[in-house]
Amino acid sequence: xxxxxxxxxxxxxxxxxxxxxxxxxxxxxxxxxxxxxxxxxxxxxxxxxxxxxxxxxxxxxxxxxxxxxxxxxxxxxxxxxxxxxxxxxxxxxxxxxxxxxxxxxxxxxxxxxxxxxxxxxxxxxxxxxxxxxxxxxxxxxxxxxxxxxxxxxxxxxxxxxxxxxxxxxxxxxxxxxxxxxxxxxxxxxxxxxxxxxxxxxxxxxxxxxxxxxxxxxxxxxxxxxxxxxxxxxxxxxxxxxxxxxxxxxxxxxx
Amino acid sequence: xxxxxxxxxxxxxxxxxxxxxxxxxxxxxxxxxxxxxxxxxxxxxxxxxxxxxxxxxxxxxxxxxxxxxxxxxxxxxxxxxxxxxxxxxxxxxxxxxxxxxxxxxxxxxxxxxxxxxxxxxxxxxxxxxxxxxxxxxxxxxxxxxxxxxxxxxxxxxxxxxxxxxxxxxxxxxxxxxxxxxxxxxxxxxxxxxxxxxxxxxxxxxxxxxxxxxxxxxxxxxxxxxxxxxxxxxxxxxxxxxxxxxxxxxxxxxxxxxxxxxxxxxxxxxxxxxxxxxxxxxxxxxxxxxxxxxxxxxxxxxxxxxxxxxxxxxxxxxxxxxxxxxxxxxxxxxxxxxxxxxxxxxxxxxxxxxxxxxxxxxxxxxxxxxxxxxxxxxxxxxxxxxxxxxxxxxxxxxxxxxxxxxxxxxxxxxxxxxxxxxxxxxxxxxxxxxxxxxxxxxxxxxxxxxxxxxxxxxxxxxxxxxxxxxxxxxxxxxxxxxxxxxxxxx
Numbered sequence: 001x002x003x004x005x006x007x008x009x010x011x012x013x014x015x016x017x018x019x020x021x022x023x024x025x026x027x028x029x030x031x032x033x034x035x036x037x038x039x040x041x042x043x044x045x046x047x048x049x050x051x052x053x054x055x056x057x058x059x060x061x062x063x064x065x066x067x068x069x070x071x072x073x074x075x076x077x078x079x080x081x082x083x084x085x086x087x088x089x090x091x092x093x094x095x096x097x098x099x100x101x102x103x104x105x106x107x108x109x110x111x112x113x114x115x116x117x118x119x120x121x122x123x124x125x126x127x128x129x130x131x132x133x134x135x136x137x138x139x140x141x142x143x144x145x146x147x148x149x150x151x152x153x154x155x156x157x158x159x160x161x162x163x164x165x166x167x168x169x170x171x172x173x174x175x176x177x178x179x180x181x182x183x184x185x186x187x188x189x190x191x192x193x194x195x196x197x198x199x200x201x202x203x204x205x206x207x208x209x210x211x212x213x214x215x216x217x218x219x220x221x222x223x224x225x226x227x228x229x230x231x232x233x234x235x236x237x238x239x240x241x242x243x244x245x246x247x248x249x250x251x252x253x254x
Numbered sequence: 255x256x257x258x259x260x261x262x263x264x265x266x267x268x269x270x271x272x273x274x275x276x277x278x279x280x281x282x283x284x285x286x287x288x289x290x291x292x293x294x295x296x297x298x299x300x301x302x303x304x305x306x307x308x309x310x311x312x313x314x315x316x317x318x319x320x321x322x323x324x325x326x327x328x329x330x331x332x333x334x335x336x337x338x339x340x341x342x343x344x345x346x347x348x349x350x351x352x353x354x355x356x357x358x359x360x361x362x363x364x365x366x367x368x369x370x371x372x373x374x375x376x377x378x379x380x381x382x383x384x385x386x387x388x389x390x391x392x393x394x395x396x397x398x399x400x401x402x403x404x405x406x407x408x409x410x411x412x413x414x415x416x417x418x419x420x421x422x423x424x425x426x427x428x429x430x431x432x433x434x435x436x437x438x439x440x441x442x443x444x445x446x447x448x449x450x451x452x453x454x455x456x457x458x459x460x461x462x463x464x465x466x467x468x469x470x471x472x473x474x475x476x477x478x479x480x481x482x483x484x485x486x487x488x489x490x491x492x493x494x495x496x497x498x499x500x501x502x503x504x505x506x507x508x509x510x511x512x513x514x515x516x517x518x519x520x521x522x523x524x525x526x527x528x529x530x531x532x533x534x535x536x537x538x539x540x541x542x543x544x545x546x547x548x549x550x551x552x553x554x555x556x557x558x559x560x561x562x563x564x565x566x567x568x569x570x571x572x573x574x575x576x577x578x579x580x581x582x583x584x585x586x587x588x589x590x591x592x593x594x595x596x597x598x599x600x601x602x603x604x605x606x607x608x609x610x611x612x613x614x615x616x617x618x619x620x621x622x623x624x625x626x627x628x629x630x631x632x633x634x635x636x637x638x639x640x641x642x643x644x645x646x647x648x649x650x651x652x653x654x655x656x657x658x659x660x661x662x663x664x665x666x667x668x669x670x671x672x673x674x675x676x677x678x679x680x681x682x683x684x685x686x687x688x689x690x691x692x693x694x695x696x697x698x699x700x701x702x703x704x705x706x707x708x709x710x711x712x713x714x715x716x717x718x719x720x721x722x723x724x725x726x727x728x729x730x731x732x733x734x735x736x737x738x739x740x741x742x743x
Contacts, residue, residue, distance in 0.1 A: 155467075155468070158467065159464070159466075159467060162467060163465070165368070165369070166324075166338075166465060167336060167368070168325075168326070168366055168367075168368060169366045169367070169368050227419075228415065230415060231415025232369050235389050240391055242391060242393070244368050244392075
């Protein structure tokens with residue numbers, strides 16, 4: 001089984017390589033296959049069952065880096081800091097970069113790009129021949145432990161997440177893949193940055209925004225990391241740019 | 255001449271019209287006393303300070319600026335905690351406005367924050383107390399306005415998801431809405447806020463602590479503190495007043511879980527505004543209940559100098575979790591109200607029965623040896639230590655603690671005490687006569703009072719021998735005759 005999986009991943013990687021070869025300027029991030037499965041959203045949508053089935057998909061093993069994003073900006077100058085349209089990015093877009101096409105020395109090229117809006121993240125993914133993962137997909141990957149697809153119910157895991165979410169913004173972000181690799185082979189789902197998802201703002205369900213709201217209707221009242229994530233996501237606008245918010249891309253299996 | 259007349263008439267007209275204008279303004283001012291006038295910026299203060307009373311007699315537009323920040327700070331000596339704050343400290347800055355004011359609130363979230371924050375003010379009439387409309391991303395500012403409809407003392411806190419974590423990490427403060435005619439003038443006003451912290455490790459464990467979900471869910475706080483940390487109101491941080499001062503305290507309790515039984519040892523609250531409401535609802539109160547997410551205003555006049563302890567009278571919290579503060583009152587003693595110690599003499603049950611309950615004694619204050627220890631064989635060091643342990647357990651333990659560690663900032667440790675080991679005779683003297691004022695023990699300054707201990711010479715010798723043989727001390731032996739010698743000095 002594992003062997004089969006490896007073959008599949010390898011062949012896909014080759015495929016992805018081939019596809020992206022057309023655009024020589026896109027640097028390729030390795031992807032891993034995430035096998036479809038059930039995930040339990042913190043807030044269930046009207047008429048939906050508690051568990052939601054997520055189809056198989058591929059996801060980048062790490063977040064998009066400054067170096068990768070620079071290639072994108074160079075190929076698409078409309079997304080450079082001075083050219084970007086205000087409706088697509090607020091005043092903080094790429095604010096830690098030195099200039100339009102130079103991240104400068106304060107930024108680690110191998111660290112995840114941050115201060116990027118949802119619009120920019122979406123544009124990058126489609127330029128790379130990919131798409132943003134849905135929140136359900138992202139959560140399915142993130143709930144894996146080190147040795148199992150999860151959900152990781154280790155109390156210590158929860159505590160570690162709360163500790164990380166509680167910590168302040170670091171002076172300089174670490175490079176990607178310096179953190180933990182989970183069961184699927186995806187790195188840094190926690191501990192480095194928060195990540196955009198395609199439907200980040202759909203937590204405003206049943207007409208009630210969780211942003212500043214209560215816990216009524218939540219499926220797991222003690223899952224504070226999930227509350228922190230949902231609370232954070234639902235306060236974002238698609239043109240928000242934050243120092244601890246980046247993204248990685250996903251792709252359909254077909 | 256004609257010109258002059260014209261000028262005269264002209265100036266009279268000017269004078270008249272000016273007078274009319276002035277009187278119109280005055281009349282308008284009187285009639286429309288309640289109408290909003292002007293704009294001002296609120297001056298906010300960190301605890302324990304309170305902004306000055308509002309002198310104007312009309313509502314105005316008040317602009318409030320407050321910044322949410324995540325900072326690592328001191329929770330106790332050697333213990334740090336990653337606080338989330340309003341204004342950089344716990345508790346958040348004190349806001350003072352007047353009923354009828356239109357508040358334009360600017361909530362700024364520091365660019366170094368890692369998450370959104372908002373503010374829910376209990377003084378606001380409107381959904382969420384302003385929380386949904388003040389939700390603010392890192393590096394952004396939100397503005398909203400509200401009319402201060404009701405006078406009283408109110409809590410404010412962050413209500414971003416998950417709300418309990420934002421509160422447990424330090425995001426709360428007080429907002430005072432003064433009534434139309436203001437509050438009666440007093441000599442001193444203080445801001446005191448009680449709150450709990452739930453840390454992964456036990457009380458006092460040094461290093462950077464983390465939030466414990468388990469303890470928070472079990473409502474079992476590691477720390478219960480005033481103004482954000484252990485010792486924020488003790489020793490050199492104590493609140494200060496003079497004899498005769500009329501004092502008003504604005505006391506809030508955020509919880510997040512516990513109700514406070516706020517008490518000041520040695521004082522009686524002359525006036526209590528229960529629940530921080532507009533009116534004085536009680537007089538002559540010993541202890542006030544403050545709900546989690548509630549507040550109270552208390553007023554009292556200090557008449558006798560000395561140190562008064564602020565406590566949560568759920569007393570283990572005061573003793574073991576940090577809920578202790580000090581109000582130091584200086585000035586002349588008032589023997590009419592409080593005499594100080596007048597006598598210190600031996601009491602035995604049998605004597606009491608013989609004398610019908612009262613013991614007659616001379617005024618020499620000399621304490622005679624108690625036969626229970628004089629019988630003891632002083633050469634048997636183990637039995638001396640055993641005896642000393644009993645004395646320690648009933649006399650010394652309350653302050654110096656069973657482990658001899660004392661209480662940081664309040665009661666000095668006996669453990670590995672350089673002060674104790676340096677001078678045996680000084681130690682005997684302190685047990686006999688007490689000790690007042692600043693003392694440095696193991697590098698820490700303590701400024702408190704130890705009363706003279708009502709012990710026989712044999713008991714003093716035994717307890718000191720026990721202490722010297724415990725807590726990693728120098729194993730000195732104290733003999734009864736050494737104690738007697740010092741007592742007779």
